[in-house]
Amino acid sequence: MIGLLFLLFGIIFGILLLWSIYEEQCSIKTYRQNLSTNKNWTSWHKRDFERLKSQSCIVEKRKYSLMVVLGSGGHTAEMVQILRTFGQNIFSTRFIGQDDSLSFVEKTCQFLYIVASSDHHSVDKISCLHERDGAMALFPYQILWIPRSRHVGQSYFSSLFTTIYSFVVSSWKLWLCEQPDVLVCNGPGTCVPVVFIMFFRNVFYNLAQRKRRTRIVFIESIARVRSLSLSGRVLYPFVHRFLVQWPDMMDKYPLVEYVGLCL
Template sequence: MGAVHGDSGVVQSSPWAAVLVVFCIGLVFLRFALLLRRIWRHRENASLRRNYTGSLLVVLGSGGHTAEALEMLKHISASSVRLERVVYVVAKTDSYSASKAANDHEELLPNVPHKFYFVPRAREVGQSYWTAVISTVYAVLYSLSIVPRENPGVLLVNGPGTCVPLAISAFLFNFLLVTKCRIIFVESIARVKSLSLSGKVLYPFADRFLVQWPILSYRYRLCEYHGRLI
């Protein structure tokens, strides 16, 4: 499969061999990027500081994710953090989260501008993992323009499938030095002994990975436990 012989006797490379080489090189670069990411994480404090001033990108999702995200926003509004604007990203089929966030935002942060982006879901409830790969790639491509366009200082996610394309997009643009967006993953309080699927995917990419049960910080070296956050 590595080569085929034409009638002229010249050895021609198989296109699959070239694809395999490019794929392997891509894996090497990705691995190198993740190693650099881990080094940077230990060298600088990438948390949402109390004196932080800038924009915030929040990903909402069904199944309790929106309620938890808005609860975190409530804590932020009560702190000394000064937000320039808040950008919400919601799945196109999740009308409840958009309505809930719009109402709560007016109560919590009435003087802070906000806007919404509606994106395709990376994975629908009950969708198989294999077909989810295709829908995730499509969602990533669809979401690519949001991060560089808004250039948020912090991306706050807590596990909905919609957050995976946004976090990967932020990681890629950070790596390309287009943006400097801190990715903060807050695992759902419902995850007691293991990480969610989104958490497992984004575990290597997040600048800070916060969990709400101590056992998770013992099992996963990069996880941080600072008590209940919600």
């Protein structure tokens, strides 16, 4: 009798989980279809950043959190430039002329950087960005280390196992941290398990009827001119916004947003 109850519970839970995954996928598809094409790439953040001074942040007395996944080498260089322009754009368009804007930003905005183990180069770049860049220097930040999903030159077959290991360890660490408002990544292998974890976190929050979700933004690398990267092909159905830097991408992938060059 007890076994049947557990079986029934498992079936019901499985149905609810599948339904929540389906709803989340439909939500992502609708969200992407309703977006208008952006002519200026720096506008990618505005829809989600509008919540910065909204009741969702003020009433809940929490910080607006932006999670950023860093890769190594070229991925980090691109992301640093994206973040530098992001910080400048925020202050030039939203906060100029507001007396309390700087203190407000310091108190309500924070960055959480996800970095692969042993990638000290990315940490040095981010530390330099926050210490020397005028706009970004106002944002507090933290570093979260996770296992690397795929090493440069590693075969696709062996990377399957390292990705699974990274997913397990990353799940534990990311579920313990506060849910970010926006997750931004630009294609390193490290971002694959992170995006899936945040996707399923949204699914479970949907089951729990919690309104707060993480918006996932994928910015394809400037090196991808006519086709998506491996991580881009994997994550294409699971992100809310998929931004590309070359117009040829729009012919092959209908739900991408062409935003021009980010560098």
